[in-house]
Amino acid sequence: MSNDRTTVAVHGATGYAARELLTILLRHPGAEIVALTTRRDDAPHVADVHPALRGRLDLRCENLSPAELAERAEVVFLCTPHGASMAVVPELLAAGAKVIDLSADYRLNDPAVYAEWYKLEHTDAARLPDTVYGLPELFRDVIPAASLVANPGCYTSASILALAPLLAGGWIEPSGIIVDAKSGASGAGRNPKLGTLFSEVNESLAAYAVGDHRHQPEIEQALAGVAGAAVDVLFTPHLVPMDRGILATIYATPANLAGTERLLDVMRAFYADSPFVRVLDGLPGTKATTGTNFCDLTVRTAKGRVVVLAALDNLVKGAAGVAVQNFNLITGRPETTGFPEAGG
């Protein structure tokens, strides 16, 4: 990148992930926010869309084409739903922009798997096999060279970070893994829907998409790469009456007789150079990660099983925070830049 500060645009700037991203970028010493988009044609000021940003960012959200975005910004963050991201990526890349996509459009390598789980034909399928999966803790060696980074999903980040050290070292069996995960309602986005109304979520706890959630193949794909073999995961998400936060409780079959202390050592060694993963002696909870880019992990052996626990903020480490880690990597900056909580 040519300047000390990299010009950035946020496409889909009126949603929750974008709000969180803008909050992080505003304190980032190497990012200059130059453009925000919405499909609305009344060009709302960002402070009217995200009141928390009042007085901190003087920009309007505009209905801009990919060509206009690429002309203004060196890096474009896509905070749009799946389907909408692949509609703009080819033009953005052709115009020379680097792209960090927060949606699921480029996470799966196989277009047939994408079509099966997203009920949508991929319109840019040729790019899928080579797109870099933006989980820096696993792929920080290849992310810096990428023009397009596919940011991971929120449940998937928690699940993959929890299981990768144990699968990589052969400490657990790659089949029969159960991920039981809970998320706050902001994980469903800002677009109003019945299931996330206050009176539906408040004082309630419910599972959804049992066995057929779209994050299941994403978790299996990433972990198969780590394990060097097919990985079989049963994933059950739950909606909890919180704004934000994910807790995943994961059950696996041990592949040997290692105890809790040995497995904790394995996890600590695996993440020794990963500033945003904290391996705890105690049990993680969402509150300790709220508003931060940390993923808190621990592991236990109990009744012949290995139990791994992971907590993170779905909007930060699960979305906007990891996007900024990726931004740092593709612009040649230290991964922690813009994250005072990690010394950056």
Ligand SMILES: NC(=O)C1=CN([C@@H]2O[C@H](COP(=O)(O)OP(=O)(O)OC[C@H]3O[C@@H](n4cnc5c(N)ncnc54)[C@H](OP(=O)(O)O)[C@@H]3O)[C@@H](O)[C@H]2O)C=CC1
């Ligand atoms: N929320 C979370 O915890 C996480 C979200 N993600 C992913 O990040 C992305 C953004 O999520 P989130 O912020 O929660 O979603 P929101 O629903 O809160 O925001 C979506 C944004 O996309 C815009 N948008 C909606 N549909 C289209 C379309 N067809 N074309 C162009 N723009 C569109 C909306 O803008 P407008 O209506 O003003 O045009 C809005 O700015 C999604 O892909 C989501 O799956 C990933 C990990 C975690």
Ligand SMILES: CC(=O)N[C@@H](CCC(=O)OP(=O)(O)O)C(=O)O
């Ligand atoms: C609570 C809730 O509804 N969460 C969302 C996951 C959010 C996310 O990471 O979505 P993408 O993979 O689409 O980016 C869901 O279950 O669909």
